[in-house]
Amino acid sequence: MKVAIVVAFEKNRGIGNKGRIVWDFPSDRAYYKTLTLGNFVIFGRRTFEEFGRALPGRINIVVSSTKKFEGENLYTVKNLEAAIELAEKINSTNEILPARPQFLLPNPAIFICGGQNIYREGISLAQTIYTTQIDADYACDAFFPELPNESFKIENESSTLEKGVKLSFITYSR
Numbered sequence: 001m002k003v004a005i006v007v008a009f010e011k012n013r014g015i016g017n018k019g020r021i022v023w024d025f026p027s028d029r030a031y032y033k034t035l036t037l038g039n040f041v042i043f044g045r046r047t048f049e050e051f052g053r054a055l056p057g058r059i060n061i062v063v064s065s066t067k068k069f070e071g072e073n074l075y076t077v078k079n080l081e082a083a084i085e086l087a088e089k090i091n092s093t094n095e096i097l098p099a100r101p102q103f104l105l106p107n108p109a110i111f112i113c114g115g116q117n118i119y120r121e122g123i124s125l126a127q128t129i130y131t132t133q134i135d136a137d138y139a140c141d142a143f144f145p146e147l148p149n150e151s152f153k154i155e156n157e158s159s160t161l162e163k164g165v166k167l168s169f170i171t172y173s174r
Contacts, residue, residue, distance in 0.1 A: 004110070004111050019050055042080065059073050080121050
């Protein structure tokens, strides 16, 4: 299955502060939803706790060694490798348990959705990185890593102005 990253970051590559997203742009939320619906989403524990619930219309996999989250279309595993293996197992037509939900796309992708440590580990696994680059400066304590320039090239780019801030939606591919 295709592994992708989806991330929003500000001028200094900040992604959040004290486990919280520090901005709110409806166009970014819509972009995220459009990309991830019908797919697998993988979060670290703190990122999942920021959302506070499993995202509907997606298989949610939380990477945590300290807490266990369970529910409809919600699983917890110990590491990113196990999360990807679980997504592949669920998607497999040969596996009986867990059952493959009907809402999954015919060829779903795995979206790595943060936080900082999951992004750092996942960047080497991703074929595509979907970014929302926010042209503003926010106080952040968690950051998205620099892309290896030799590995990723811009595939698609668009921008919009929202709340007086430029948002650039840039897709990078290997």
